[in-house]
Amino acid sequence: MNGVKSLETERLILRQWEPEDAGFVLDLYSRWEVQRFIGNSPQVMADVAQAEERIRTWRAMDHPVDGIWAVELKDRKVLAGTLLLKGIPASGPPPLQPSGDTEIGWHFHPDFWGHGYASGAGRAVLDYAFASGLPKVVAVTAPANTASQKVCIRIGLRHQGQTARYYSMLCELFELTGAAA
Numbered sequence: 001m002n003g004v005k006s007l008e009t010e011r012l013i014l015r016q017w018e019p020e021d022a023g024f025v026l027d028l029y030s031r032w033e034v035q036r037f038i039g040n041s042p043q044v045m046a047d048v049a050q051a052e053e054r055i056r057t058w059r060a061m062d063h064p065v066d067g068i069w070a071v072e073l074k075d076r077k078v079l080a081g082t083l084l085l086k087g088i089p090a091s092g093p094p095p096l097q098p099s100g101d102t103e104i105g106w107h108f109h110p111d112f113w114g115h116g117y118a119s120g121a122g123r124a125v126l127d128y129a130f131a132s133g134l135p136k137v138v139a140v141t142a143p144a145n146t147a148s149q150k151v152c153i154r155i156g157l158r159h160q161g162q163t164a165r166y167y168s169m170l171c172e173l174f175e176l177t178g179a180a181a
């Protein structure tokens with residue numbers, strides 16, 4: 001089954017990415033303030049072809065629970081960011097291999113920071129993950145990414161200290177286990 005299950009909160013709709021969202025994806029990921037803490041060697045997106053390719057990859061994800069959602073503001077019908085639930089790679093030589101754990105993550109446009117949207121969307125996906133039977137969800141952040149660490153805490157993930165277990169980099173680790181654990 002391709003595509004993600006749509007989710008809803010009081011203020012947000014989390015839905016599948018559509019090809020016509022490429023302009024927003026480029027605007028989001030071409031910003032250094034968005035990319036600077038993402039991955040091992042952050043790079044900004046360069047052109048709309050890369051955004052279109054990213055959307056194709058997201059839409060092709062075929063997993064019963066995992067997903068990459070477009071987060072839209074319900075009242076203004078505008079896109080605000082990305083919410084991710086996916087397998088997290090283990091540390092090791094490239095190509096990165098799956099660790100067997102599932103991570104949650106968030107990338108929001110700076111115009112929409114400071115309103116609780118990332119936390120609201122994160123909470124909805126965390127609830128959905130546990131309702132779908134996942135035993136554990138982790139989140140990792142760069143040690144300097146305090147904004148993302150605050151989101152982790154706000155949605156109930158517990159800080160476990162630092163780890164080099166994932167992505168071949170030192171990260172702050174947050175996790176929560178569900179009823180299925």
Ligand SMILES: CC(C)(COP(=O)(O)OP(=O)(O)OC[C@H]1O[C@@H](n2cnc3c(N)ncnc32)[C@H](O)[C@@H]1OP(=O)(O)O)[C@@H](O)C(=O)NCCC(=O)NCCS
Pocket residue numbers: 033034035037038105106107108109112113114115116117118119120140141142145147148150151154
């Ligand atoms: C990480 C990121 C998503 C955090 O965004 P954010 O908007 O600060 O997070 P939240 O949605 O939790 O919003 C919380 C802020 O909104 C404020 N807020 C305003 N109205 C609110 C409401 N109704 N409900 C909750 N919070 C509200 C809170 O006080 C808080 O502000 P503070 O941090 O100054 O205390 C954002 O910085 C980002 O996209 N960064 C770039 C990508 C990135 O680094 N991703 C993480 C990789 S690990």
